[in-house]
Amino acid sequence: MTKKNILLLAGDGIGPEIMLEAKKIIDWFNKNKKLDIDYSEELVGGASYDENETPLTDQVLYKAMDSDAVLLGAVGGPKWDTVDFAKKPERALLRLRKEMRLFANLRPAICFEELVSASSLKPEVISGLDILIVRELTGGIYFGEPRGIEPIENGERRGVNTHVYTSKEIRRVAKVAFDLALKRNKKVTSADKSNVMEAGLLWKEEVQSLYDEHAMYKSISLNHMLADNCAMQLVRNPKQFDVIVTDNLFGDMLSDEAAMLTGSLGMLPSASLSEKDKHGRTRSMYEPCHGSAPDIAGKGIANPIAMILSFAMALKYSLNFDQEAELLELAIKLVLKDGLRTADIMEKGKQKVSTTQMGDAIIAKLDTKK
Ligand code: IPM
Numbered sequence: 001m002t003k004k005n006i007l008l009l010a011g012d013g014i015g016p017e018i019m020l021e022a023k024k025i026i027d028w029f030n031k032n033k034k035l036d037i038d039y040s041e042e043l044v045g046g047a048s049y050d051e052n053e054t055p056l057t058d059q060v061l062y063k064a065m066d067s068d069a070v071l072l073g074a075v076g077g078p079k080w081d082t083v084d085f086a087k088k089p090e091r092a093l094l095r096l097r098k099e100m101r102l103f104a105n106l107r108p109a110i111c112f113e114e115l116v117s118a119s120s121l122k123p124e125v126i127s128g129l130d131i132l133i134v135r136e137l138t139g140g141i142y143f144g145e146p147r148g149i150e151p152i153e154n155g156e157r158r159g160v161n162t163h164v165y166t167s168k169e170i171r172r173v174a175k176v177a178f179d180l181a182l183k184r185n186k187k188v189t190s191a192d193k194s195n196v197m198e199a200g201l202l203w204k205e206e207v208q209s210l211y212d213e214h215a216m217y218k219s220i221s222l223n224h225m226l227a228d229n230c231a232m233q234l235v236r237n238p239k240q241f242d243v244i245v246t247d248n249l250f251g252d253m254l255s256d257e258a259a260m261l262t263g264s265l266g267m268l269p270s271a272s273l274s275e276k277d278k279h280g281r282t283r284s285m286y287e288p289c290h291g292s293a294p295d296i297a298g299k300g301i302a303n304p305i306a307m308i309l310s311f312a313m314a315l316k317y318s319l320n321f322d323q324e325a326e327l328l329e330l331a332i333k334l335v336l337k338d339g340l341r342t343a344d345i346m347e348k349g350k351q352k353v354s355t356t357q358m359g360d361a362i363i364a365k366l367d368t369k370k
Pocket residue numbers: 076090093252289291
């Protein structure tokens with residue numbers, strides 16, 4: 001079996017706690033399924049800032065570029081609130097995304113049947129929910145120039161960010177959405193603000209023309225939705241969606257909203273992928289959609305499932321271990337069926353478990369399926 005190298009960047013807050021559980025899962029697969037996944041660990045975010053005065057060293061960035069996949073926990077926290085903007089923990093994440101050219105961010109919001117009543121929405125609204133948000137990740141207002149804060153007259157200041165997209169940036173992420181929709185329910189909703197922003201109008205036009213130009217997408221139904229309406233439709237009738245493709249900022253917000261349809265932000269994994277380089281290699285990073293949750297960090301109560309599901313996505317998309325990914329997803333499902341719950345998804349009559357106990361229970365289920 002070919003050796004795979006993955007880089008683990010646990011980061012801040014609950015990052016190290018949930019990463020510990022992911023490591024146990026990797027060890028399990030290496031031992032029981034004879035996978036040869038070699039992992040190393042480095043600092044990122046605030047943890048790196050404390051040690052190196054930068055949230056991401058060049059050395060760690062190069063290591064990330066060289067890995068078959070990067071697994072990231074979370075970055076940020078109040079401890080670094082007063083740090084220079086350019087050195088904030090979040091800059092590490094954004095630099096990794098940009099330099100590794102991870103333009104396609106896949107955020108699947110799947111409601112496990114066992115968690116239907118853990119959501120704040122009515123069970124019938126979310127039961128059977130399976131949507132995929134494809135978020136553009138290296139463009140838009142997150143990276144547009146000019147940007148900054150500058151002094152103006154009368155002692156006032158002006159803050160500037162630029163929302164900008166090129167045709168190429170829009171088309172390549174739309175292509176990812178269409179290609180994935182072909183393997184799913186063949187429905188793509190593109191969310192934009194074409195009624196207000198020129199960049200939004202370009203978004204809509206490019207998505208439409210890519211669709212029109214490719215006969216192979218004919219079996220897909222494409223619709224365009226204003227992003228604010230999309231936010232509303234997500235809580236009104238989320239099952240109308242299959243694949244949602246949208247820009248960096250709307251994708252950030254719509255995916256947090258979609259996460260709550262699954263019961264908890266602690267359940268949503270993500271994959272960020274680059275284009276193939278000239279050697280046919282794709283760079284990738286996998287991370288839970290939730291943040292570092294400083295309020296619960298160090299308490300051992302965080303939900304490790306989004307992190308573990310992110311590793312399952314790595315197995316599928318980067319390491320070519322589809323069966324193993326499915327086995328891992330099944331183990332999670334069975335643990336939930338047994339009634340085990342971390343605090344964020346706890347309900348009356350269920351058994352409350354810690355981060356470690358959740359990880360151990362998933363491993364125990366894997367053991368029954370060896
Ligand atoms: C996310 C996060 C990040 C983002 C933050 C931590 C920079 O919210 O991955 O959704 O805004 O992209």
